[in-house]
Amino acid sequence: MTGRTTLDGRLVGAEARLLLEARYGHFTAMQVRDRRVRGLGLHLDRLDAASRELFGGGIDRAAVLASVRTVLGGDVRDASVRVYVLDGDPPHVVASSGPPHAPLAGPLSVRSVVYQRYLPHIKQAGGFQQAHINRAAARDGFGEALLTTGDGLISEGSITNLGGFADGRLVWPDAPMLRGITMRLLERMDVPQVRRPLKVADLTGFDLVFLCNSWGVMTVGQVDGLPLRHDDGLARRLLDHYEAIPGDPLD
Numbered sequence: 001m002t003g004r005t006t007l008d009g010r011l012v013g014a015e016a017r018l019l020l021e022a023r024y025g026h027f028t029a030m031q032v033r034d035r036r037v038r039g040l041g042l043h044l045d046r047l048d049a050a051s052r053e054l055f056g057g058g059i060d061r062a063a064v065l066a067s068v069r070t071v072l073g074g075d076v077r078d079a080s081v082r083v084y085v086l087d088g089d090p091p092h093v094v095a096s097s098g099p100p101h102a103p104l105a106g107p108l109s110v111r112s113v114v115y116q117r118y119l120p121h122i123k124q125a126g127g128f129q130q131a132h133i134n135r136a137a138a139r140d141g142f143g144e145a146l147l148t149t150g151d152g153l154i155s156e157g158s159i160t161n162l163g164g165f166a167d168g169r170l171v172w173p174d175a176p177m178l179r180g181i182t183m184r185l186l187e188r189m190d191v192p193q194v195r196r197p198l199k200v201a202d203l204t205g206f207d208l209v210f211l212c213n214s215w216g217v218m219t220v221g222q223v224d225g226l227p228l229r230h231d232d233g234l235a236r237r238l239l240d241h242y243e244a245i246p247g248d249p250l251d
Helices: 014-021 040-055 061-072 128-139 181-186 200-205 232-243
Strands: 005-007 010-012 025-032 079-086 092-098 108-114 144-148 154-157 161-166 169-173 193-196 208-213 216-223
Touching: 005 014, 010 014, 025 040, 040 061, 040 079, 040 181, 061 079, 061 092, 108 128, 128 144, 154 169, 161 181, 181 208, 181 216, 181 232, 200 216, 208 232, 216 232
Parallel strands: 108 144, 108 216, 169 193
Antiparallel strands: 005 010, 025 079, 079 092, 144 154, 154 161, 161 169, 161 208, 208 216
């Protein structure tokens, strides 16, 4: 008897079984607007670097782009797209699409959670722990969770990067993290930038704290019940920079 798999009582094929059992791999998540993606080249660079580290070889960029175009079809112009590279010989490239996702309305209330990811610079497939942390935070009324070390150093959000403005500088946590695509795009902002160790209490001295991911840029109003400043001018300048970044064409 060959291996079989059922989904909700129905037999599924080998391709579905591959996805159900995928445990080793990585991915990138992007927002498509009018068949364009901000930082498309950075997404491909991310997939290539992670594939070289995990599988010993880079990606076929043309094949990845073809997968994205195929999953969008000829009629979808706006969508959320994920591209996975999963264990196989050669590794499998899987693209999925869904409705477009707008940034969460801020200012957000977030909480800190003691958790650090293994190989944090890799955007790993699976991600049960982060999904659980994010869902638990949402269930308790929080917009996101900040991941910290045992002694309270902030690294990143469960699905975001954290940044903020203090003393005229854009400050990022100095900790192991995934440098998200939106974070990398914001690093191009024409403002002095620095990395330094940050704890939650440090954020109360910032003029603006924000989170960013493929959805966009979202300001933060409080962390662990501590109110944070919200400089409207800085928030507008940050959002203007992000919104002015052109998307790269998929076609």
